[in-house]
Amino acid sequence: MIEVSKFRKIYSGTVAVEQVDFLVQPGEILGLIGPNGAGKTTTLRSLCGLTVPTEGTLSICGFDIEKQPLEVKKRIAYIPDDPPLFPELTVEQHLAFTASVFSVANAKDKASELLETFELTSRRTTRASDLSRGMRQKLAICCSYLHAPEVILLDEPMTGLDPHGIRKLKESLQQRAAQGTSVIVSSHLLAMVEDICSTVLILKEGQQRFFGSIAELKSLFTANCDEATLEQIFFQATETEFRQSVSAEETKLASL
Numbered sequence: 001m002i003e004v005s006k007f008r009k010i011y012s013g014t015v016a017v018e019q020v021d022f023l024v025q026p027g028e029i030l031g032l033i034g035p036n037g038a039g040k041t042t043t044l045r046s047l048c049g050l051t052v053p054t055e056g057t058l059s060i061c062g063f064d065i066e067k068q069p070l071e072v073k074k075r076i077a078y079i080p081d082d083p084p085l086f087p088e089l090t091v092e093q094h095l096a097f098t099a100s101v102f103s104v105a106n107a108k109d110k111a112s113e114l115l116e117t118f119e120l121t122s123r124r125t126t127r128a129s130d131l132s133r134g135m136r137q138k139l140a141i142c143c144s145y146l147h148a149p150e151v152i153l154l155d156e157p158m159t160g161l162d163p164h165g166i167r168k169l170k171e172s173l174q175q176r177a178a179q180g181t182s183v184i185v186s187s188h189l190l191a192m193v194e195d196i197c198s199t200v201l202i203l204k205e206g207q208q209r210f211f212g213s214i215a216e217l218k219s220l221f222t223a224n225c226d227e228a229t230l231e232q233i234f235f236q237a238t239e240t241e242f243r244q245s246v247s248a249e250e251t252k253l254a255s256l
């Protein structure tokens, strides 16, 4: 479970995120979308404690990110768009290191299975510095899955992946969500978001434009939900003055 309330982030005068509120239940995959500079990475980094929020409350599985960072780190996996690996460590050394940090049981079997799924078995002894961009991404995904996190945050995860890798990543996220994991995927690939996400959060220039189900978003813009794609609606939601209206009750709650 991921809960974000009244989140705001200002970097030395630049407002990156302004008053964002959303919830990702266990088993849900949230698509985090918005134009460049919308605040997507800032939101993900704040959720895993790499960026300190200016205001608001962010929690993972009921643990406050600022007050209980260790409890949060045990339960979370964050895959940034350019994962920081150790250049001198091999593929299997990365997995062994990750397993020891998180005290993973049966780590060797789990690591072998993940390497097989993401087609890295033949690269077990290759150093990270000698992997291709897509292979580094696949290794980061394998490492992040090893401790069976309850929350997975991914920033542009498809970048560099081949079609097999994209399919395996999508399937693995859906499988993990089906087992109760909460997932956030930040991406500009709207067809992929529409394919695997149950809910979306649209940001623009740090402002929350919409949070809710894709069906709900479509119903705001079109009479026939089946005909409009998320891509078509994205432009209407971000290139107009559209703001999701909130009910009178929510407005009252927000003002308390």
Ligand SMILES: Nc1ncnc2c1ncn2[C@@H]1O[C@H](COP(=O)(O)OP(=O)(O)OP(=O)(O)O)[C@@H](O)[C@H]1O
Pocket: 011, 012, 014, 015, 016, 034, 035, 036, 037, 038, 039, 040, 041, 042, 043
């Ligand atoms: N470390 C930082 N210091 C100052 N400003 C920052 C910093 N990181 C991000 N910003 C600013 O915060 C805003 C949001 O940036 P962020 O990286 O969160 O956007 P994004 O939605 O992930 O964009 P993109 O789609 O281009 O990756 C931008 O105006 C950016 O310039």
